[in-house]
Amino acid sequence: MDKEKQILNLIRMNPFISQQELSSKVGLSRPAVANYIANLTRRGEIKGRGYILREESSIVCIGGANTDQKARSNQKVRLYSSNPVKITESCGGVARNFAENLSRLGCSTSLMACVGDDKEGNWILKETKTGGVDISQVWVFPTERTGTFTTLLDINGESIVSMADMNIYEKITPFMFEEKWSHIAASQAVFLDTNIPQESIRYLIKRCSEENLPLYIDPVSSAKVQKLPVRLEGVELLLPNREEAEILAEMKIDSIKDCQLACEKIRQRGVQKVMITLGDQGVYYFSPEESGHLPPFKTDVVDTTGAGEAFASCAIYGIMNEESLLSACQLGLAGAALTLQTEESISSHLKPDKIHEIVKQFTR
Numbered sequence: 378m379d380k381e382k383q384i385l386n387l388i389r390m391n392p393f394i395s396q397q398e399l400s401s402k403v404g405l406s407r408p409a410v411a412n413y414i415a416n417l418t419r420r421g422e423i424k425g426r427g428y429i430l431r432e433e434s435s436i437v438c439i440g441g442a443n444t445d446q447k448a449r450s451n452q453k454v455r456l457y458s459s460n461p462v463k464i465t466e467s468c469g470g471v472a473r474n475f476a477e478n479l480s481r482l483g484c485s486t487s488l489m490a491c492v493g494d495d496k497e498g499n500w501i502l503k504e505t506k507t508g509g510v511d512i513s514q515v516w517v518f519p520t521e522r523t524g525t526f527t528t529l530l531d532i533n534g535e536s537i538v539s540m541a542d543m544n545i546y547e548k549i550t551p552f553m554f555e556e557k558w559s560h561i562a563a564s565q566a567v568f569l570d571t572n573i574p575q576e577s578i579r580y581l582i583k584r585c586s587e588e589n590l591p592l593y594i595d596p597v598s599s600a601k602v603q604k605l606p607v608r609l610e611g612v613e614l615l616l617p618n619r620e621e622a623e624i625l626a627e628m629k630i631d632s633i634k635d636c637q638l639a640c641e642k643i644r645q646r647g648v649q650k651v652m653i654t655l656g657d658q659g660v661y662y663f664s665p666e667e668s669g670h671l672p673p674f675k676t677d678v679v680d681t682t683g684a685g686e687a688f689a690s691c692a693i694y695g696i697m698n699e700e701s702l703l704s705a706c707q708l709g710l711a712g713a714a715l716t717l718q719t720e721e722s723i724s725s726h727l728k729p730d731k732i733h734e735i736v737k738q739f740t741r
């Protein structure tokens with residue numbers, strides 16, 4: 378590749394790159410680089426220098442965007458039998474749900490995910506945009522089908538079994554993130570789920586760590602948590618549920634005391650903070666400064682789908698607003714309680730005032 382092309386490619390990947398950095402990367406003197414840039418500018422290839430300011434509380438959410446199909450049984454589910462159910466459909470995907478929740482909390486969020494060029498993909502894009510999320514960074518793949526998540530809910534709203542048809546995410550490569558790096562680097566923080574392939578997860582962890590970008594990870598499921606690398610330096614916060622934490626820590630978790638040991642083991646892998654969500658047992662949080670267990674805020678449980686992302690988004694909202702880990706978890710529990718009350722994966726009542734009010738009500 379000639380020097381001019383190399384310079385253009387480097388600028389495309391990082392519009393903030395300095396002439397000094399360009400000179401050492403392409404092996405030219407700084408004045409020679411300046412000369413190339415002057416020529417490229419004259420020819421209109423470079424339209425100006427892209428100093429885009431980092432937005433306050435902006436976050437890029439990377440991972441899954443699916444349609445969720447929920448079959449809710451109106452009697453206790455009988456396995457190996459035909460069960461009368463009511464089926465509903467909504468937009469889902471861990472990263473997508475997280476982005477919409479945070480947008481409802483007033484943060485500037487963008488989604489980096491992929492959908493097929495099909496009815497479902499178009500629906501997700503439309504709904505997510507209506508939810509206030511920037512969808513300009515979503516890839517639309519013409520030959521792939523949008524991911525689907527199908528779950529069977531028992532009469533008490535608990536999921537009995539779920540099926541994830543998400544082959545589309547296998548098409549995502551590290552290079553695609555490299556190309557979008559200027560957008561990622563312009564955010565205050567990055568949220569990542571493990572729907573994307575292992576090499577892309579590794580790439581993002583390494584790059585965020587090198588560039589000191591706070592990175593929060595939701596491991597999605599006990600199948601997908603296995604994609605995380607052993608070393609997790611640079612991950613500011615990991616939010617596994619109990620099963621995922623058992624896999625990460627390589628131990629059974631049967632008590633709150635076990636949670637503490639599991640968090641210590643997970644932290645030895647390089648993570649700074651850990652929050653293990655424990656379903657109807659609440660959450661255990663852990664950092665070098667603070668640790669403890671909180672039971673859930675009591676509420677009617679209509680449907681548990683989306684509670685994990687509601688917890689994650691409200692807790693991270695707290696962290697981005699420099700709350701303590703304890704206060705961030707209380708906000709997380711408030712968000713989860715709101716989502717448990719609805720059949721939707723996202724509560725339309727989610728607002729900063731509302732979650733603060735719930736925390737006040739339960740901690741009085």
Ligand SMILES: Nc1ncnc2c1ncn2[C@@H]1O[C@H](COP(=O)(O)OP(=O)(O)O)[C@@H](O)[C@H]1O
Pocket residue numbers: 618619654655656657658659660673674678681683684685686688709710713714717
């Ligand atoms: N059955 C339940 N009763 C009360 N709270 C629940 C229940 N299920 C989930 N939650 C709340 O939602 C949070 C996340 O749920 P959890 O099941 O641990 O995560 P995930 O949905 O990611 O598996 C919990 O920390 C808790 O606050």
Ligand SMILES: O=c1[nH]cc([C@@H]2O[C@H](COP(=O)(O)O)[C@@H](O)[C@H]2O)c(=O)[nH]1
Pocket residue numbers: 441442443444445468469470471472474525526541543572597598601681682683684685686722
């Ligand atoms: O392998 C996956 N399973 C499930 C999800 C998504 O996770 C949400 C359910 O999450 P929870 O565990 O909080 O119920 C759904 O919206 C579903 O689309 C996903 O992205 N990837």
